[in-house]
Amino acid sequence: MSHHKLEVKDLRFSYPDNHEAVKGMSFCIHHGESVGIIGANGAGKSTLLMLLMGVLFPSQGEVCVGDIHVTKKTLPMIRQRLGMVFQDPDDQLFMNTVYDDVAFGPRNYKLDEKEVEKRVLHALEVVGIPHLKDRAPFKLSGGEKRAAAIASVLSMQPDILIMDEPTAALDPKSRRRVMELLRSFSHTKIVTSHDLDMIYEMCDRTIVIKKGEIAADGVTSEILVNAELMDACGLEVPLALQNCPVCGSKK
Numbered sequence: 001m002s003h004h005k006l007e008v009k010d011l012r013f014s015y016p017d018n019h020e021a022v023k024g025m026s027f028c029i030h031h032g033e034s035v036g037i038i039g040a041n042g043a044g045k046s047t048l049l050m051l052l053m054g055v056l057f058p059s060q061g062e063v064c065v066g067d068i069h070v071t072k073k074t075l076p077m078i079r080q081r082l083g084m085v086f087q088d089p090d091d092q093l094f095m096n097t098v099y100d101d102v103a104f105g106p107r108n109y110k111l112d113e114k115e116v117e118k119r120v121l122h123a124l125e126v127v128g129i130p131h132l133k134d135r136a137p138f139k140l141s142g143g144e145k146r147a148a149a150i151a152s153v154l155s156m157q158p159d160i161l162i163m164d165e166p167t168a169a170l171d172p173k174s175r176r177r178v179m180e181l182l183r184s185f186s187h188t189k190i191v192t193s194h195d196l197d198m199i200y201e202m203c204d205r206t207i208v209i210k211k212g213e214i215a216a217d218g219v220t221s222e223i224l225v226n227a228e229l230m231d232a233c234g235l236e237v238p239l240a241l242q243n244c245p246v247c248g249s250k251k
């Protein structure tokens with residue numbers, strides 16, 4: 001399904017103060033892949049996600065979703081294919097009820113109200129919060145807010161789901177729930193996180209970023225146990241994989 005492919009070619013981006021946060025990244029993500037993007041603080045992960053989503057535009061290079069080049073003009077089309085769950089659910093939820101938040105995207109695309117209702121109820125069911133549909137989003141717990149934010153993206157039925165730190169600030173039970181939920185999404189997933197145990201469980205492929213460049217791109221289980229690589233990129237082999245009798249990692 002080449003129209004679901006996400007391709008990044010020699011991507012570069014500098015902030016207005018001339019700080020170059022992305023320095024020539026290239027990769028291609030195919031339909032159905034689940035890809036983790038990891039790196040130390042300030043490595044350039046959030047900047048990369050904003051370039052993928054067309055929140056920022058590159059100084060050089062390009063992002064293509066299928067055959068469509070991400071530009072200001074193609075953004076409405078791109079936003080129908082790419083859904084992003086922001087790090088802070090409060091950036092995503094702004095209506096008076098959970099229902100209206102989840103309905104916001106489909107209504108924005110002028111779908112008829114019957115279709116909107118169908119999508120909203122389905123998305124709420126998938127994330128396990130149909131009982132919260134009439135509640136005010138700002139009164140929900142952190143885990144409930146995250147579920148509502150994910151539902152607000154799922155109701156757009158994106159081909160590619162992009163998530164910035166989806167498990168940040170969640171208690172173990174909510175974290176587990178969010179992970180199960182994301183695992184059930186069978187389309188392409190791109191996740192940035194410092195939660196490397198989650199990356200290990202959820203992502204088959206991992207791209208490591210170091211100071212705006214790709215330091216490694218490969219099979220997650222091989223990348224995360226590479227103590228030398230992880231150390232050079234300001235990261236650590238996840239505890240669960242240290243001294244692993246199977247892979248032999250010795251950190």
Ligand SMILES: Nc1ncnc2c1ncn2[C@@H]1O[C@H](COP(=O)(O)OP(=O)(O)OP(=O)(O)O)[C@@H](O)[C@H]1O
Binds near residue numbers: 015043
């Ligand atoms: N608005 C901005 N203006 C100038 N520099 C910025 C701006 N936003 C981010 N940067 C810089 O760009 C680099 C990449 O930042 P980015 O937020 O993409 O990193 P990150 O990998 O997401 O970090 P973290 O894990 O801490 O969220 C950093 O050096 C950061 O200081």
